[in-house]
Amino acid sequence: MKKEYDKALYRLLEILKRLYEGEVLNTKDLALDFNVTQRTIRRDFIRLSYFPIEKIKYGYKYADGYHLLKSSKEDEVLLFEMFEQFSKNMGEGASKIISKQLSKLYNPSAKHPFFFNAVIEDITDKSELFLLMQDAIEQKRVVHLEYLDKTRQVHPYRIASFEGFWYLFCKEQEKYKTFYFKDIQNVVLKEETFTCDTKALKIMENALNIWFEAQEKSFEVLLHVDTKIAKHLARRPLSKTQKFLKEYENGDIEISVYATSDNEVIHVLKKWLPNLKVIAPLRIHETFKKELQKYIDV
The missing domain is CATH 2.30.30 (SH3 type barrels.)
Structure with a gap:
């Protein structure tokens, strides 16, 4: 008889595999497939929240660009290896359990091609609250x-x-x-x-970071991007609102984003210092200069 960990891991891998193949899954059908409650399936999706899975009107699907067109034995092994490597970001407890159970299903490659540098907070102790x-x-x-x-x-x-x-x-x-x-x-x-309030939700979804203010009106921010990070921000925009404005001969670019607080923008500037500068609003540029001066004077 399978232990509970074995059953849960089988469900997680099967759900991931089907999502990778492009299926849209819902909790009701999955509960019937695995003979468990819909609550158990919802808990499974919380455990899989580290993966690029989107909740849509009719269920769950893998984010565009991540699913596989077809499945094969090799695909399944790659999926196991990706899952094992990604689990290392889920906390030590979850990682040990997953690695142990996966070792029963496949022989890990000594030179697997995956490394995930995405540190995600371990929330396994809060699954019931989730x-x-x-x-x-x-x-x-x-x-x-x-x-x-x-x-x-x-x-x-x-x-x-x-x-x-x-x-x-x-x-x-x-x-x-x-x-x-x-x-x-x-x-x-x-x-x-x-x-x-759908307007507040949209502000959150477009936020640059946690420092957004949903009760405030969004304003446009113009940014000068050094060529050293221009390609990175083209591949991974600062937010959904990012727009390309123009490119200079030396490779620098100008972009715009929308924010709801000066603090929201300043935290982005700190992250990309000295390769990102505010063109407008000028007040943010001046505030950031004062903060930097305080740091230098310490």
Whole structure:
């Protein structure tokens, strides 16, 4: 008889394999296929949240550009190897379990071609909270919770990942906020429901980083990009709103993005210093210069 870990790992690999082949999967059909509850399948997708899987209206699918056109034995081995390497970003506990179980299914290649440098926060100890919050978001139910030693009533909008860390994007007393997920405790779903503000959701989805302000109006930011990072930002835009404006003879480029706070932009500048500069609004350029001067004077 298979142990629970074996059964769970088989489900995860089979789900990944089918997604790689281009299938769109839903929790109801998968629950029937594997003879488990839909809640178990939702928990499986939380475990697979490290992969580029998109939740759409009718279920889940692999993000465009990631699925395989066909399956073969070689594809399955590559999938196992990718899964094992990616699991190293899920935390030591999860990584050991996955590696041990995968060793029963295939012989790991000593020289596999994969290395993932994406450090993602281990949230396996919060899986039940993830499921509870997922139910609240899907059903648009008001939630009572404790955060930073304070009892709060919020409208949960999304569970969001920024730079590898998990947050709850929510509305509390007419203000939009982001709560660090691991600090949320004692969650209770209420019968009361709410209406989601799609404009606030779009701001979150277009954000440069966690420092966005969903209650503020978006403004355009013009950036000068040094040739040293121009190709990188062309391959991996700063946000969904990034637009190419022009290219200089030396390879430098100008781009635009939209932001909702000066702080949101300044954190991007810090990351790409000295290869990214603000052209407009000028106030952000001046604020950043003052911050740099304070650092130099220390």
